[in-house]
Amino acid sequence: MDFTFSSEHVALRRMIREFAETEVAPLAAEIDREGRVPFETLKKLGEIGLLGVCFPQKYGGMGAGETGYCILMEELARVCTSTSTNVGAHIGIGAMSIYLDGTEEQKQKYLVPLARGEKFAAFVLTEADAGSDAAAIRTRAVREGDSWIIDGTKTFNTNGSFADIVTVLAVTDPTLGARGGITAFIVESNMPGFKVGTHENKMGIRGSSTAELIFDGVRVSHENVLGKVGEGFVSFMKTLDLGRLTLGAAGLGGAQAALDWSIRWAKTRKQFGQELAHKQSVQWMIANMAMEIEALRSLVYRVAWMVDTGQPFTQLAAMVKLYGSEVGSRAIDTALQIHGGLGYSRDFPIERGFRDARISEIFEGTNEIQRIVIASNIFRQHGVRIRP
Amino acid sequence: MRVIVILGRVLDPSGIVVKGKAGRIFVNREEYVLQPADRCALEAALRIKDAALAGLRPSQDVEVVALPRGPLPDDDVLRQALATGADRAVYLVGQVANLPYTDDAAAVRVLAAAVERLGGADLILAGATTMDTGQGQLGPRLAEALGWPQVVGAWHVAAADGRVQAVCQSSPLLVGEEGGGTSYVTVEADLPAVVTVLPGVLKLRYPDGARLINVYRGVGEVAEGLEQWDVADLVDMESLKPLLERRGQDFPPERERGVRIDGTPEEMARVVADALRQHVGR
Numbered sequence: 001m002d003f004t005f006s007s008e009h010v011a012l013r014r015m016i017r018e019f020a021e022t023e024v025a026p027l028a029a030e031i032d033r034e035g036r037v038p039f040e041t042l043k044k045l046g047e048i049g050l051l052g053v054c055f056p057q058k059y060g061g062m063g064a065g066e067t068g069y070c071i072l073m074e075e076l077a078r079v080c081t082s083t084s085t086n087v088g089a090h091i092g093i094g095a096m097s098i099y100l101d102g103t104e105e106q107k108q109k110y111l112v113p114l115a116r117g118e119k120f121a122a123f124v125l126t127e128a129d130a131g132s133d134a135a136a137i138r139t140r141a142v143r144e145g146d147s148w149i150i151d152g153t154k155t156f157n158t159n160g161s162f163a164d165i166v167t168v169l170a171v172t173d174p175t176l177g178a179r180g181g182i183t184a185f186i187v188e189s190n191m192p193g194f195k196v197g198t199h200e201n202k203m204g205i206r207g208s209s210t211a212e213l214i215f216d217g218v219r220v221s222h223e224n225v226l227g228k229v230g231e232g233f234v235s236f237m238k239t240l241d242l243g244r245l246t247l248g249a250a251g252l253g254g255a256q257a258a259l260d261w262s263i264r265w266a267k268t269r270k271q272f273g274q275e276l277a278h279k280q281s282v283q284w285m286i287a288n289m290a291m292e293i294e295a296l297r298s299l300v301y302r303v304a305w306m307v308d309t310g311q312p313f314t315q316l317a318a319m320v321k322l323y324g325s326e327v328g329s330r331a332i333d334t335a336l337q338i339h340g341g342l343g344y345s346r347d348f349p350i351e352r353g354f355r356d357a358r359i360s361e362i363f364e365g366t367n368e369i370q371r372i373v374i375a376s377n378i379f380r381q382h383g384v385r386i387r388p
Numbered sequence: 389m390r391v392i393v394i395l396g397r398v399l400d401p402s403g404i405v406v407k408g409k410a411g412r413i414f415v416n417r418e419e420y421v422l423q424p425a426d427r428c429a430l431e432a433a434l435r436i437k438d439a440a441l442a443g444l445r446p447s448q449d450v451e452v453v454a455l456p457r458g459p460l461p462d463d464d465v466l467r468q469a470l471a472t473g474a475d476r477a478v479y480l481v482g483q484v485a486n487l488p489y490t491d492d493a494a495a496v497r498v499l500a501a502a503v504e505r506l507g508g509a510d511l512i513l514a515g516a517t518t519m520d521t522g523q524g525q526l527g528p529r530l531a532e533a534l535g536w537p538q539v540v541g542a543w544h545v546a547a548a549d550g551r552v553q554a555v556c557q558s559s560p561l562l563v564g565e566e567g568g569g570t571s572y573v574t575v576e577a578d579l580p581a582v583v584t585v586l587p588g589v590l591k592l593r594y595p596d597g598a599r600l601i602n603v604y605r606g607v608g609e610v611a612e613g614l615e616q617w618d619v620a621d622l623v624d625m626e627s628l629k630p631l632l633e634r635r636g637q638d639f640p641p642e643r644e645r646g647v648r649i650d651g652t653p654e655e656m657a658r659v660v661a662d663a664l665r666q667h668v669g670r
Contacts (some may be wrong), residue, residue, distance in 0.1 A: 006604075006605075007604045008600070008601050008604035008605045010604075011464075011467065011468070011471070011595075011600055011604045012597075012600060012601065012604075015471075015594060015595055015597075015600060018594070019594055048594045048595070048596060048597055049596055049597025049598055050597055052597070053597065057598050057602075061598070062597035062598045062600075062601055063598060063601050063602075064597070064601050068601075
């Protein structure tokens with residue numbers, strides 16, 4: 001057993017931390033306040049190869065694997081959850097779905113510019129009546145000769161408003177349902193009939209864009225089918241498994257930031273003639289945060305290692321997402337309590353962190369869904385099939 | 389054209405606490421970063437390469453080679469240089485282990501021999517000062533050892549057509565200035581030359597992601613740029629006896645607490661003016 005990071009991952013973290021502190025952190029409060037996507041940061045991330053961190057070099061990536069990607073998400077989320085959300089939607093689910101199931105031609109055509117950061121991706125699944133129940137989507141794709149015509153409306157699409165390339169799930173055979181009746185497609189945003197609808201006015205991650213997307217008779221070539229016809233649902237779930245791991249990494253970064261702020265505050269804030277660090281109540285809070293963060297860190301990087309070494313990881317990825325989001329939420333809640341009134345003020349980053357953390361318990365599969373996934377896997381090993 | 393850049397490392401200052409009263413430096417996190425001035429020297433070297441690549445002077449092919457400032461326990465700073473865009477780097481092993489108090493006189497003997505073994509160079513860039521020991525001798529000593537002209541304390545450096553141009557902050561004496569005000573002069577020298585670069589002006593670019601992974605993983609063309617030479621093959625080890633002897637350490641006095649001034653602006657100004665007068669009179 002060896003728990004040390006390789007020298008390339010140590011060097012990668014140093015590079016990313018410097019980037020995060022120099023380029024990302026100074027904008028975090030501003031993009032939250034203005035509710036704008038930091039395109040200048042995304043452009044710089046692309047230029048130095050970080051938007052292709054986990055993809056092989058032959059597809060324009062960096063070749064740092066899932067471990068490298070988790071390092072990126074952890075370090076970005078440590079300073080700005082909006083930026084890590086934009087990046088996660090681009091790499092972790094948008095581009096990742098093409099990497100996992102695309103043909104060699106599709107990878108050359110779509111993945112290469114995405115990995116280089118020349119184009120942006122979104123992963124388009126949720127509908128008004130199909131959230132956790134993803135198989136209940138109604139967006140239709142009908143075959144016409146060598147093309148497919150896609151009709152439907154998708155909601156809560158991260159990066160949807162500016163993505164150049166989206167992967168979208170549509171019903172191709174209503175008689176078959178999730179297994180056999182749903183297909184994934186690659187759609188370019190400049191195709192006729194592709195429209196951006198309303199933008200969500202969100203509680204947190206306000207520096208990320210969440211938009212409605214309307215597919216009004218979008219015609220795509222049969223070459224743009226991602227994976228096999230009828231296997232889109234399975235393909236999308238596979239992508240989400242990986243996405244869950246990196247959400248846990250982002251939760252780790254957010255929790256670490258909450259702990260760092262709390263330590264700094266406990267060292268300087270005096271009450272009753274002593275710094276807060278000398279109060280046992282605060283010591284216990286800090287100790288609990290640090291313990292949960294270390295447990296999460298071990299889980300995140302162990303699962304990243306399992307992905308990189310080709311081991312099954314679905315069950316643990318659900319645990320990483322669930323635990324990461326809850327540790328993140330608890331850590332920022334504790335940090336707010338340690339900071340008192342100042343933590344509640346918009347002049348301090350704790351308040352932003354508090355709003356940003358909450359979404360992690362919801363998006364990319366609610367924590368309730370994660371618990372169902374985990375329990376189903378456990379019961380299956382004991383011969384019991386859980387029906388949704 | 390060959391540009392050599394000399395790089396060293398320093399304990400990350402954010403990981404240490406200096407306690408003068410206790411007479412100790414507490415190392416909370418032992419991590420090393422590139423010397424800040426050497427970072428700027430590396431960026432200066434890469435910009436000279438960029439200018440050549442941009443076709444401004446297509447006849448010149450610039451090769452950037454990184455050498456270590458003194459004895460190093462690992463080749464990390466050299467890999468950083470390769471990841472950031474240097475073409476070659478030479479890790480010198482077997483130097484006298486007198487870290488972290490490097491002896492520039494000894495280091496220069498090794499460097500001069502390394503430059504010779506590389507087949508010479510057109511320009512050598514190094515940081516003007518080190519952050520830990522505050523030394524600025526390496527560049528000037530190296531220039532003297534090689535018999536080359538030197539420019540000390542440059543902010544920007546350009547090189548072409550057998551000459552180097554360095555932008556330096558002018559000394560008020562040099563241009564006959566009265567009082568404050570900063571002006572800059574461009575100093576030129578014939579190549580080969582040694583130029584030392586000040587910290588803080590040139591922002592070192594980020595490494596290229598794929599290069600970084602390859603150079604640390606030890607694969608591909610970039611990693612092949614890392615060579616390892618034994619110091620014993622370059623110089624007589626007996627000649628490397630350090631001139632510098634460390635006899636102890638001292639700390640600057642603790643900063644005194646400030647005083648809070650209250651009152652109307654006029655009253656506060658008077659208090660400040662009195663304090664200044666007293667200070668000047670001392």
